[in-house]
Protein backbone atom coordinates (compact mmCIF):
# COMPACT_ATOMS: atom_id res chain seq x y z
CA UNK A 1 0.00 0.00 0.00
CA UNK A 2 2.84 2.39 1.01
CA UNK A 3 4.65 1.53 -2.20
CA UNK A 4 1.52 2.10 -4.31
CA UNK A 5 0.96 5.52 -2.84
CA UNK A 6 4.59 6.48 -3.40
CA UNK A 7 4.49 5.16 -6.93
CA UNK A 8 1.25 6.98 -7.78
CA UNK A 9 2.62 10.16 -6.24
CA UNK A 10 5.57 9.97 -8.61
CA UNK A 11 3.33 9.41 -11.62
CA UNK A 12 1.01 12.25 -10.66
CA UNK A 13 3.91 14.61 -10.10
CA UNK A 14 5.46 13.58 -13.39
CA UNK A 15 2.10 14.12 -15.09
CA UNK A 16 1.73 17.51 -13.51
CA UNK A 17 5.06 18.71 -14.87
CA UNK A 18 4.77 16.89 -18.16
CA UNK A 19 1.52 18.78 -18.76
CA UNK A 20 3.67 21.63 -19.99
CA UNK A 21 5.00 19.41 -22.76
CA UNK A 22 2.44 16.65 -23.39
CA UNK A 23 -1.32 16.87 -23.87
CA UNK A 24 -2.39 14.72 -20.88
CA UNK A 25 -6.13 15.06 -20.16
CA UNK A 26 -6.73 16.73 -16.81
CA UNK A 27 -9.34 14.14 -15.77
CA UNK A 28 -6.56 11.50 -15.77
CA UNK A 29 -4.51 13.55 -13.33
CA UNK A 30 -7.61 14.09 -11.19
CA UNK A 31 -8.25 10.34 -11.22
CA UNK A 32 -4.66 9.55 -10.20
CA UNK A 33 -4.81 12.09 -7.41
CA UNK A 34 -8.05 10.51 -6.15
CA UNK A 35 -6.38 7.11 -6.17
CA UNK A 36 -3.60 8.45 -3.99
CA UNK A 37 -5.88 9.79 -1.33
CA UNK A 38 -6.92 7.68 1.63
CA UNK A 39 -10.58 6.72 1.59
CA UNK A 40 -12.93 8.05 4.25
CA UNK A 41 -16.54 7.05 4.97
CA UNK A 42 -19.06 8.23 7.53
CA UNK A 43 -22.83 8.49 7.93
CA UNK A 44 -25.56 10.11 9.98
CA UNK A 45 -29.05 8.68 10.60
CA UNK A 46 -31.97 10.92 9.63
CA UNK A 47 -33.73 10.36 12.96
CA UNK A 48 -34.12 13.97 14.07
CA UNK A 49 -32.51 17.38 14.01
CA UNK A 50 -28.70 17.39 14.00
CA UNK A 51 -27.10 18.72 17.16
CA UNK A 52 -23.76 19.87 18.48
CA UNK A 53 -22.69 16.32 19.30
CA UNK A 54 -23.10 15.41 15.62
CA UNK A 55 -21.25 18.56 14.66
CA UNK A 56 -18.25 18.13 16.92
CA UNK A 57 -18.12 14.32 16.80
CA UNK A 58 -18.56 14.00 13.06
CA UNK A 59 -19.35 16.97 10.79
CA UNK A 60 -16.43 19.14 11.83
CA UNK A 61 -14.06 16.32 10.90
CA UNK A 62 -15.87 15.73 7.60
CA UNK A 63 -15.29 19.33 6.58
CA UNK A 64 -11.63 19.22 7.54
CA UNK A 65 -11.06 15.95 5.68
CA UNK A 66 -12.68 16.87 2.38
CA UNK A 67 -9.53 18.34 0.80
CA UNK A 68 -6.92 15.77 1.70
CA UNK A 69 -9.01 12.58 1.56
CA UNK A 70 -11.30 10.79 -0.86
CA UNK A 71 -14.53 11.19 1.11
CA UNK A 72 -17.87 9.36 1.07
CA UNK A 73 -20.46 10.85 3.43
CA UNK A 74 -24.02 9.65 3.52
CA UNK A 75 -27.42 9.79 5.16
CA UNK A 76 -28.07 6.41 6.78
CA UNK A 77 -31.78 6.10 5.96
CA UNK A 78 -31.82 2.26 6.09
CA UNK A 79 -30.37 2.40 9.60
CA UNK A 80 -33.15 4.75 10.69
CA UNK A 81 -35.75 2.10 9.77
CA UNK A 82 -34.47 -0.13 12.60
CA UNK A 83 -36.01 2.28 15.12
CA UNK A 84 -38.32 4.62 13.21
CA UNK A 85 -41.17 2.66 11.62
CA UNK A 86 -43.14 5.77 10.69
CA UNK A 87 -41.54 7.03 7.47
CA UNK A 88 -43.95 9.92 6.83
CA UNK A 89 -41.26 12.46 7.78
CA UNK A 90 -38.33 10.58 6.24
CA UNK A 91 -37.97 12.64 3.08
CA UNK A 92 -37.93 15.90 5.03
CA UNK A 93 -35.40 14.45 7.48
CA UNK A 94 -33.10 13.21 4.73
CA UNK A 95 -33.26 16.60 3.02
CA UNK A 96 -32.52 18.38 6.28
CA UNK A 97 -29.49 16.20 7.08
CA UNK A 98 -28.11 16.80 3.57
CA UNK A 99 -28.74 20.54 3.89
CA UNK A 100 -27.08 20.64 7.32
CA UNK A 101 -24.06 18.74 6.02
CA UNK A 102 -23.59 21.32 3.27
CA UNK A 103 -24.34 24.26 5.59
CA UNK A 104 -21.57 23.06 7.92
CA UNK A 105 -19.10 23.38 5.05
CA UNK A 106 -19.20 20.16 3.02
CA UNK A 107 -18.79 20.73 -0.69
CA UNK A 108 -20.77 18.12 -2.69
CA UNK A 109 -18.41 18.68 -5.63
CA UNK A 110 -15.41 17.65 -3.53
CA UNK A 111 -16.94 14.67 -1.71
CA UNK A 112 -19.53 12.02 -2.51
CA UNK A 113 -22.54 13.12 -0.47
CA UNK A 114 -25.30 10.53 -0.91
CA UNK A 115 -28.21 8.65 0.56
CA UNK A 116 -27.51 5.07 1.69
CA UNK A 117 -30.56 3.54 -0.02
CA UNK A 118 -29.39 4.92 -3.37
CA UNK A 119 -26.48 2.46 -3.25
CA UNK A 120 -27.93 -1.07 -3.45
CA UNK A 121 -24.40 -2.51 -3.55
CA UNK A 122 -24.27 -1.85 0.22
CA UNK A 123 -27.19 -4.24 0.74
CA UNK A 124 -25.43 -7.00 -1.18
CA UNK A 125 -22.22 -6.62 0.83
CA UNK A 126 -24.36 -6.59 4.01
CA UNK A 127 -25.72 -9.97 2.93
CA UNK A 128 -22.25 -11.53 2.54
CA UNK A 129 -21.05 -10.03 5.83
CA UNK A 130 -24.14 -11.37 7.63
CA UNK A 131 -22.83 -14.89 6.98
CA UNK A 132 -19.69 -13.94 8.94
CA UNK A 133 -21.44 -12.29 11.90
CA UNK A 134 -22.57 -14.38 14.84
CA UNK A 135 -25.78 -14.06 16.81
CA UNK A 136 -23.94 -14.17 20.16
CA UNK A 137 -21.62 -11.26 19.40
CA UNK A 138 -24.46 -9.19 17.90
CA UNK A 139 -26.62 -9.73 20.98
CA UNK A 140 -23.76 -8.57 23.21
CA UNK A 141 -23.34 -5.22 21.40
CA UNK A 142 -24.08 -2.44 23.94
CA UNK A 143 -26.10 -0.37 21.42
CA UNK A 144 -28.29 -3.41 20.69
CA UNK A 145 -28.89 -3.96 24.41
CA UNK A 146 -29.81 -0.26 24.78
CA UNK A 147 -32.29 -0.48 21.91
CA UNK A 148 -33.86 -3.65 23.34
CA UNK A 149 -34.45 -1.74 26.57
CA UNK A 150 -35.88 1.25 24.69
CA UNK A 151 -38.13 -0.61 22.24
CA UNK A 152 -38.91 -4.05 23.74
CA UNK A 153 -41.84 -4.52 21.34
CA UNK A 154 -39.74 -4.08 18.22
CA UNK A 155 -36.56 -6.12 18.57
CA UNK A 156 -36.22 -6.69 14.83
CA UNK A 157 -33.42 -8.46 12.94
CA UNK A 158 -32.31 -5.14 11.44
CA UNK A 159 -31.61 -3.89 14.93
CA UNK A 160 -29.58 -7.00 15.72
CA UNK A 161 -27.53 -6.75 12.52
CA UNK A 162 -27.16 -2.94 12.69
CA UNK A 163 -23.33 -3.24 13.10
CA UNK A 164 -23.15 -5.49 10.03
CA UNK A 165 -24.93 -2.92 7.86
CA UNK A 166 -22.63 -0.27 9.26
CA UNK A 167 -19.60 -2.41 8.38
CA UNK A 168 -20.99 -2.78 4.84
CA UNK A 169 -21.36 1.02 4.58
CA UNK A 170 -17.67 1.41 5.37
CA UNK A 171 -16.19 -1.59 3.59
CA UNK A 172 -18.11 -1.01 0.36
CA UNK A 173 -15.69 1.86 -0.37
CA UNK A 174 -12.71 0.08 1.25
CA UNK A 175 -12.35 3.02 3.63
CA UNK A 176 -9.50 3.24 6.11
CA UNK A 177 -10.65 6.22 8.18
CA UNK A 178 -14.10 6.76 9.68
CA UNK A 179 -14.71 10.10 11.41
CA UNK A 180 -17.20 9.39 14.22
CA UNK A 181 -17.93 10.28 17.83
CA UNK A 182 -16.94 8.09 20.75
CA UNK A 183 -20.32 6.29 20.77
CA UNK A 184 -19.43 4.53 17.49
CA UNK A 185 -16.09 3.10 18.65
CA UNK A 186 -17.45 -0.39 19.31
CA UNK A 187 -19.17 -0.52 15.90
CA UNK A 188 -15.83 0.25 14.26
CA UNK A 189 -14.19 -2.58 16.15
CA UNK A 190 -16.91 -4.91 14.88
CA UNK A 191 -16.40 -3.66 11.30
CA UNK A 192 -12.70 -4.57 11.62
CA UNK A 193 -13.64 -8.02 12.93
CA UNK A 194 -16.00 -8.67 10.01
CA UNK A 195 -13.41 -7.44 7.50
CA UNK A 196 -10.72 -9.65 9.07
CA UNK A 197 -13.02 -12.68 8.92
CA UNK A 198 -13.85 -11.93 5.30
CA UNK A 199 -10.18 -11.63 4.36
CA UNK A 200 -9.24 -14.80 6.23
CA UNK A 201 -11.99 -16.79 4.54
CA UNK A 202 -11.96 -15.39 1.02
CA UNK A 203 -8.62 -13.59 0.56
CA UNK A 204 -7.37 -10.04 1.20
CA UNK A 205 -9.95 -7.65 -0.23
CA UNK A 206 -11.03 -5.37 2.60
CA UNK A 207 -8.75 -2.94 4.49
CA UNK A 208 -9.33 -2.54 8.23
CA UNK A 209 -11.02 0.79 9.03
CA UNK A 210 -10.19 2.96 12.06
CA UNK A 211 -12.39 5.46 13.91
CA UNK A 212 -10.92 8.92 13.40
CA UNK A 213 -10.89 12.35 15.00
CA UNK A 214 -8.50 15.23 14.35
CA UNK A 215 -6.75 15.74 17.67
CA UNK A 216 -6.83 11.98 18.33
CA UNK A 217 -9.34 11.31 21.19
CA UNK A 218 -12.84 10.54 19.92
CA UNK A 219 -15.34 13.15 21.10
CA UNK A 220 -18.37 12.68 23.32
CA UNK A 221 -20.48 15.79 23.87
CA UNK A 222 -22.75 15.43 26.88
CA UNK A 223 -26.27 16.82 27.22
CA UNK A 224 -26.51 20.18 29.04
CA UNK A 225 -28.23 18.43 31.95
CA UNK A 226 -25.08 16.34 32.48
CA UNK A 227 -27.10 13.13 31.97
CA UNK A 228 -25.36 11.11 29.24
CA UNK A 229 -24.54 12.04 25.65
CA UNK A 230 -26.28 14.75 23.68
CA UNK A 231 -28.73 12.92 21.43
CA UNK A 232 -31.15 13.56 18.53
CA UNK A 233 -34.10 11.90 20.18
CA UNK A 234 -33.70 12.28 23.96
CA UNK A 235 -34.24 15.36 26.11
CA UNK A 236 -34.59 18.24 23.63
CA UNK A 237 -34.00 20.83 26.39
CA UNK A 238 -30.51 19.51 27.07
CA UNK A 239 -29.60 19.33 23.38
CA UNK A 240 -28.38 22.19 21.21
CA UNK A 241 -29.74 21.61 17.71
CA UNK A 242 -28.11 23.25 14.70
CA UNK A 243 -31.59 24.58 13.84
CA UNK A 244 -32.14 26.29 17.23
CA UNK A 245 -32.78 30.06 17.15
CA UNK A 246 -30.50 32.43 19.14
CA UNK A 247 -32.98 32.90 21.99
CA UNK A 248 -33.49 29.18 22.44
CA UNK A 249 -29.72 28.60 22.45
CA UNK A 250 -29.35 31.21 25.20
CA UNK A 251 -32.20 29.72 27.21
CA UNK A 252 -30.84 26.18 27.01
CA UNK A 253 -27.29 27.16 27.93
CA UNK A 254 -28.39 29.34 30.86
CA UNK A 255 -30.24 26.28 32.21
CA UNK A 256 -27.20 23.97 31.85
CA UNK A 257 -26.29 22.05 34.96
CA UNK A 258 -23.62 23.65 37.19
CA UNK A 259 -22.92 23.69 40.94
CA UNK A 260 -21.68 26.13 43.59
CA UNK A 261 -18.14 25.97 42.19
CA UNK A 262 -14.85 24.45 43.34
CA UNK A 263 -13.66 24.98 46.89
CA UNK A 264 -10.09 23.68 46.45
CA UNK A 265 -7.68 25.34 43.95
CA UNK A 266 -6.92 23.27 40.83
CA UNK A 267 -9.62 20.66 41.54
CA UNK A 268 -10.75 18.14 38.94
CA UNK A 269 -13.83 19.30 37.01
CA UNK A 270 -17.09 17.37 37.32
CA UNK A 271 -18.05 16.00 33.88
CA UNK A 272 -20.97 18.43 33.36
CA UNK A 273 -18.59 21.38 34.00
CA UNK A 274 -15.94 19.86 31.76
CA UNK A 275 -18.61 19.61 29.05
CA UNK A 276 -19.25 23.39 29.26
CA UNK A 277 -15.51 23.98 28.94
CA UNK A 278 -15.37 21.60 25.97
CA UNK A 279 -18.17 23.51 24.25
CA UNK A 280 -16.45 26.77 25.05
CA UNK A 281 -13.17 25.53 23.56
CA UNK A 282 -15.09 24.72 20.41
CA UNK A 283 -16.77 28.10 19.89
CA UNK A 284 -14.96 30.76 21.94
CA UNK A 285 -11.58 32.40 21.40
CA UNK A 286 -8.68 30.92 23.43
CA UNK A 287 -8.33 34.02 25.68
CA UNK A 288 -11.92 33.60 26.88
CA UNK A 289 -11.43 29.92 27.67
CA UNK A 290 -8.18 30.69 29.51
CA UNK A 291 -9.89 33.34 31.63
CA UNK A 292 -12.55 30.91 32.83
CA UNK A 293 -9.98 28.13 33.31
CA UNK A 294 -7.97 30.46 35.56
CA UNK A 295 -11.12 31.48 37.44
CA UNK A 296 -11.99 27.81 37.94
CA UNK A 297 -8.51 26.95 39.15
CA UNK A 298 -8.44 29.75 41.73
CA UNK A 299 -12.05 29.07 42.82
CA UNK A 300 -13.39 32.45 41.68
CA UNK A 301 -15.44 31.20 38.73
CA UNK A 302 -18.98 32.55 38.27
CA UNK A 303 -20.83 29.99 36.21
CA UNK A 304 -23.56 32.52 35.34
CA UNK A 305 -20.96 34.68 33.57
CA UNK A 306 -19.40 31.69 31.89
CA UNK A 307 -22.77 30.50 30.56
CA UNK A 308 -23.67 33.99 29.33
CA UNK A 309 -20.40 34.19 27.39
CA UNK A 310 -20.82 30.66 26.05
CA UNK A 311 -24.40 31.39 24.97
CA UNK A 312 -23.33 34.48 22.99
CA UNK A 313 -20.42 32.70 21.31
CA UNK A 314 -22.57 29.66 20.55
CA UNK A 315 -25.37 31.77 19.04
CA UNK A 316 -22.82 33.54 16.81
CA UNK A 317 -21.35 30.20 15.76
CA UNK A 318 -24.69 28.53 14.94
CA UNK A 319 -26.48 31.38 13.14
CA UNK A 320 -24.78 31.09 9.72
CA UNK A 321 -25.14 27.30 9.73
CA UNK A 322 -28.85 27.54 10.57
CA UNK A 323 -29.56 30.16 7.92
CA UNK A 324 -27.63 28.36 5.19
CA UNK A 325 -29.26 25.01 6.00
CA UNK A 326 -32.71 26.58 5.81
CA UNK A 327 -32.01 28.09 2.41
CA UNK A 328 -30.68 24.79 1.02
CA UNK A 329 -33.59 22.84 2.44
CA UNK A 330 -36.00 25.05 0.56
CA UNK A 331 -34.16 24.52 -2.73
CA UNK A 332 -35.56 21.15 -3.78
CA UNK A 333 -34.08 21.27 -7.29
CA UNK A 334 -30.59 21.74 -5.85
CA UNK A 335 -31.12 18.91 -3.35
CA UNK A 336 -32.29 16.54 -6.10
CA UNK A 337 -29.19 17.37 -8.13
CA UNK A 338 -26.93 16.72 -5.12
CA UNK A 339 -28.66 13.41 -4.36
CA UNK A 340 -28.25 12.14 -7.94
CA UNK A 341 -24.66 13.32 -8.21
CA UNK A 342 -23.77 11.71 -4.86
CA UNK A 343 -25.42 8.41 -5.82
CA UNK A 344 -23.45 8.24 -9.08
CA UNK A 345 -20.12 8.79 -7.32
CA UNK A 346 -20.89 6.34 -4.51
CA UNK A 347 -22.20 3.63 -6.84
CA UNK A 348 -19.11 3.80 -9.06
CA UNK A 349 -16.87 3.16 -6.07
CA UNK A 350 -19.22 0.54 -4.55
CA UNK A 351 -19.45 -1.40 -7.82
CA UNK A 352 -15.66 -1.75 -7.96
CA UNK A 353 -15.54 -3.23 -4.46
CA UNK A 354 -18.47 -5.51 -5.10
CA UNK A 355 -16.80 -6.94 -8.17
CA UNK A 356 -13.75 -7.87 -6.05
CA UNK A 357 -15.98 -9.20 -3.27
CA UNK A 358 -18.06 -11.40 -5.60
CA UNK A 359 -14.94 -12.80 -7.20
CA UNK A 360 -13.38 -13.52 -3.81
CA UNK A 361 -16.54 -15.13 -2.45
CA UNK A 362 -16.89 -17.19 -5.62
CA UNK A 363 -20.27 -15.96 -6.81
CA UNK A 364 -19.19 -15.13 -10.37
CA UNK A 365 -20.33 -17.73 -12.88
CA UNK A 366 -19.68 -16.35 -16.34
Ligand code: TYM
Pocket residue numbers: 041042043044045046052053054055056057058076079165166167169170178179180181182183184219220221222229230231
Ligand atom coordinates in the same frame (compact mmCIF):
# COMPACT_ATOMS: atom_id res chain seq x y z
P1 TYM B 1 -25.71 9.02 14.52
O1 TYM B 1 -26.67 9.39 13.46
O2 TYM B 1 -26.24 8.64 15.84
O3 TYM B 1 -24.66 10.18 14.75
C1 TYM B 1 -23.94 10.74 13.66
C2 TYM B 1 -22.53 11.06 14.10
O4 TYM B 1 -22.54 11.95 15.21
C3 TYM B 1 -21.76 11.41 16.28
N1 TYM B 1 -22.38 11.78 17.56
C4 TYM B 1 -21.73 12.34 18.58
N2 TYM B 1 -20.43 12.68 18.73
C5 TYM B 1 -20.08 13.26 19.90
N3 TYM B 1 -20.95 13.50 20.93
C6 TYM B 1 -22.25 13.16 20.82
N4 TYM B 1 -23.11 13.43 21.80
C7 TYM B 1 -22.69 12.53 19.61
N5 TYM B 1 -23.88 12.10 19.16
C8 TYM B 1 -23.67 11.62 17.91
C9 TYM B 1 -21.79 9.91 16.07
O5 TYM B 1 -20.70 9.28 16.69
C10 TYM B 1 -21.75 9.82 14.57
O6 TYM B 1 -20.42 9.93 14.10
N6 TYM B 1 -24.43 4.31 13.37
C11 TYM B 1 -24.20 5.72 13.05
C12 TYM B 1 -24.52 6.05 11.59
C13 TYM B 1 -23.77 5.20 10.61
C14 TYM B 1 -22.38 5.26 10.33
C15 TYM B 1 -22.16 4.27 9.34
C16 TYM B 1 -21.33 6.04 10.82
C17 TYM B 1 -24.32 4.24 9.82
N7 TYM B 1 -23.35 3.68 9.07
C18 TYM B 1 -20.86 4.05 8.81
C19 TYM B 1 -20.03 5.81 10.29
C20 TYM B 1 -19.82 4.82 9.30
C21 TYM B 1 -25.11 6.57 13.92
O7 TYM B 1 -26.10 6.12 14.41
O8 TYM B 1 -24.74 7.89 13.97
